[in-house]
Amino acid sequence: MDPQLTEVSQLFERFKAAFIRNDYDSCANLLSQLKVLLTKFRSLPPLFENTPNAINELLLAREIYEHAVVLSVKIEDQDAFERDFFQLKPYYTDAGSRLPPSPQEYPILGLNLLRLLVQNRIAEFHTELELLSATALENPCIKHAVELEQSFMEGAYNRVLSARQTAPHETYVYFMDLLAKTVRDEIAGCSEKAYDYLSIDDARQMLLFSFDQELLEYIKEEHPEWEVKNGFVFLQKAKESAPCKEIPSLQLINQTLSYARELERIV
Amino acid sequence: MTQDVEMKDHQTPPHSVSSAVPSTLHHLKEIASLIETGSYTKEVRRIVRAVRLTFGLRRKLTAPVLSAFLDFALQPGSEALARLSSFLPKEDEHEMEVDTATSAVQTSGKHLLPELEIYCYLLVLLYLIDQKKYNEAKACSSASVNRLKSLNRRTLDVLASRLYFYYSYSYELTGDFAEIRGNLLALHRIATLHHDELGQETLLNLLLRNYLHYNLYDQAEKLRSKAPRFEAHSNQQFCRYLFYLGKIRTIQLEYTDAKESLLQAARKAPVAARGFRIQCNKWAILVRLLLGEIPERTMFMQKGMEKALRPYFELTNAVRIGDLELFRTVAEKFASTFSTDKTHNLIVRLRHNVIRTGLRNISISYSRISLADVAEKLRLNSKTPVADAESIVAKAIRDGAIDATLDHANGWMVSKETGDIYSTNEPQIAFHSRIAFCLNMHNEAVRALRFPPNTHKEKESAEKRRERQQQEQELAKHIAEEDDDDF
Structure with missing residues (x-):
């Protein structure tokens, strides 16, 4: 057997041992060594x-690389996940x-899909x-x-949340939480947009908080424009007036002038 | 996808077959002389004409005619002749001999033009593809492309772009499409360096087709966005480009742009290219559905397309009614059609539009309805229909699909009165966008009026030029005198 190959596989065994022990620091360390060694193989x-x-x-x-992807999920590093996944992909597609x-192929591909969903890269x-077969x-x-x-x-959204329980793989839980x-x-x-007001209880249930306190903090941070009063959350303080009374004169003038200019060019 | 090759000219005039052999050879010789003059005078349009004439003859090409023509055009004993003749089946046609002997004498004296050689490759390739000898076609096209790489003449561009097309086509037919990707990229680079815009255009389309064949939308988009763009030279290539662009954009959810490209492609495509137009229409229908529009009935009733568009018609119907159950049955019924069209994933995306339309219908018909009823009407198959319906309605309200409010305590949806649209600025904006469209159309049309360069100068004879120059000089003198008068 090729000495280089033996060296890499020995190192990889150590990596796997550390991986099982959940010793992620030494895993990351060994992984970077492994990646350097892999560059010497001309068949890759x-x-x-x-x-x-x-x-x-x-x-x-x-x-x-499959282990690298899973590791990046465990240490919750999305950038590393993306990098490792792209390095792994040619092994599935071209080789x-x-x-x-x-x-591991389908769990990892599914994981990548989930990541894109979480990052809203639809x-x-x-x-x-489209790349996946039937x-x-x-x-x-x-x-x-x-x-x-x-x-x-x-x-x-209920279905999205209940899907957490049916996650097919342990690694999926991290992304499901995100x-x-x-x-x-x-x-x-x-x-x-949809409600005028909600009772605090309903709002808490809807936004998936266990305590009223959490809800109030969330409102304070994310939506300071909501008003909490008499046990109700008022979501829309002022309704925007639909009909437009004023004539947008400046815009109209501009448009008319541009028509005149264009017509002049035609005539 | 193969239908889109049918874009080739199909207007083969129905000639009598009896006199075909001598007349075809005669025509070929005429075309050859056309190419020769085109090459000597460096006039590309003559070569374009030669190619066009060839496609008229395409159906009449036979092995004896071709070998006779090869003997006529190529130098006896040359490498090209030997190679090309080996692709043709051997047949004894003694009656042709007299003719070939005389013509061989004519040509042997002069130097062989590369244009003519490449043209011979093209003819043989056409013949091989028509005879369904795809493996030979592959060998022949690879040889021709190798030969082309060593040549750099602008008069060759037209012939070369045709050859590239058949090169890729022959590999696609045998299913080794991925193999030539690297080669096509190299050819595209060469064409770019040679400023061969027609070649670039053709090769870019071939590459996009190659990528899309394997669903590599990511790569296709990267190449497309980085490849140099210029004004289209060939309408057919431009149509293809628009089609591929539309497909890429559809996958990447840029529906508005995709719709524009696909509809434009369908409109620009020649009438004879029925297969291509059907493909364009299929995608355009899906994109419009995804945008929440309902395509007109006339779109499905276009001549010769009713049958092919039938599955899409029923699908549209299901979306229009907003019936999830019907949508599901249609999707199952035509599952095989959709998967051969590679539109299955798009149809999965449509489910959400069906719900939206259903919701809109409900919101229009009822001023107040309980969420349980909404769930029942939409036929949501879920364990918690009311909660699902509530969040679906909430999202539809946020996205502006319906105008309503929710009452959580009572569990119902209250539709808002539809306001008077004419009290808003809406009509004004719509009117403006239409005017802008018309004006833009006019400007584009004016810009599209192209005149061949230097045509007005050609007509001007030497005498006239002298006259003009004299006039100009006089005018200049007058101006100079006037200037003097001023002071």
């Missing part, structure tokens, strides 16, 4: 040279035909979705993320 992307050990090297590298499928979410879409991990997006777009925060902001935004 972007070179994809056909060396004799290519398959073994690709498999090892794929596993390392996919040469390697046996990885059991366009990228759909771009990623069988991938049937996978519970992917389906979970897709259904979340749908409920999110519809406004069925999502819960996004959902609360969304609900607050919607309620503001």
